[in-house]
Amino acid sequence: GFHIIQTMYGCDLREDNTTRGFYQDSYDGRDFLTFDKETMTWVAADIGAQITKRRFDADVSGKRRWKVYMEEECIQWLKSFLEYGKETLQRKVRPTVRVRGRSAHDGLRTLSCTVSGFYPRHITATWLRNGESREQDTYSAGPLPNGDGTYRTWVTMEIDPQTNAQYACRVEHESLLEPLSVPWEPDNHRIPAVAGGVTAALLVAMGIGAVVWKKKCSGKEPGIGMGASLHPLTLQTPPS
Structure with missing residues (x-):
């Protein structure tokens, strides 16, 4: 009958500049073999993989090639x-x-x-009650991608408006020098959002006007440009 073999291999470059290489085979949807580059051995997931493990372990040059690929070639491609x-x-x-x-x-x-x-994508957002985190009382969703390559998320929490408490949304992200805390004000919490929306609309309008003016001055017809953004990817190139 027919059987399915799936292979996944590649490398990771972490923020602290450490690296990780990986190779894994599956057989008919189940784990089969993995390669341990530190011990230079193949690891069988079950008894059925033992025969293949022994055959792969006997191929010393093949194991060396995989180690070089994971530790050097793949990382160089990823850095490029x-x-x-x-x-x-x-x-x-x-x-x-x-x-x-x-x-x-x-x-x-x-x-x-x-x-x-x-x-980037990683972010922490939570509600504070009188300065204390209420993560256990909140519901969160995301992060989800936006069309411009950025991300969005949201957190909600139910409260009793009769209680005398101060609430704020705390956000931590690597683009911020320190955590951002935005308070919720029951009486006028909608005003900043509306004002912010008007300000954003004015800025967008000014930006479009500046682009059109610049193109007119350069002797070109005014228009709208479109660009593409690169997104993170995992490089998985077979070794030579």
Whole structure:
């Protein structure tokens, strides 16, 4: 009958500049073999892989090639791609944060904190009650991708509006020099969001006007340009 063999191999370059190489085979959807580059041995996932393990272990030159690939060749390829796309891949974009509240069931109120437009992907957002984290009481979703290559996420929490407490959304991201805390104010929490929206609209309009003016001055017809962004990828190139 037919059988399916799947192979996954590649390398990782971590933020602390340490590296990791990996190779894994699966057989009919189950783990089969992995390569341990530190001990230069193949590791069988079950008894059925023992015969293949012994045959692969006997191929000393093959094991050396995989070790060189994981520790040198793959990492060099990955660094090259990072260099080519560093303006996109290594950029840091600050998040925008908006907090709001809406009525919920049984007289409760749902607080929502929307965090958007940030890069890279990893971020921490949580609600604070009187300065203390209420992570166990919050629901979060994301991060999810935006169309421009940035990300968005949001966290919500239900509160009793009758309690005398101060609430704030705390955001931690590597683009921020220190954590950002945005308070929720029951009486006028909608005003900053509206003002921010108007300001953003004005800035966008001014930006479009500046682009059109610049193109007119350069003797070109005004228009709208479109560009593409590079996104992180995992390089998996077979060894030579």
